[in-house]
Amino acid sequence: MSERAGTPYHCPFCGETDLWPHEAAHGSWECRACLRAFQLKSLGQISRPQISRVTKEAQA
Numbered sequence: 001m002s003e004r005a006g007t008p009y010h011c012p013f014c015g016e017t018d019l020w021p022h023e024a025a026h027g028s029w030e031c032r033a034c035l036r037a038f039q040l041k042s043l044g045q046i047s048r049p050q051i052s053r054v055t056k057e058a059q060a
């Protein structure tokens with residue numbers, strides 16, 4: 001499994017889909033709708049949420 005994040009489909013700032021690879025840094029993207037550049041980065045794996053426990057707390 002790759003640690004590299006995939007291709008974003010929507011800009012996290014404006015929600016537009018006009019995204020292009022940003023040449024300044026590997027793995028970064030630029031939104032040509034709101035003219036922002038951003039990076040997707042994996043923070044590593046997380047533990048699996050306890051679904052049943054969350055459901056009980058939501059009902060309490």
Ligand SMILES: [Zn+2]
Nearest residue numbers: 011014031034
């Ligand atoms: Zn945008």
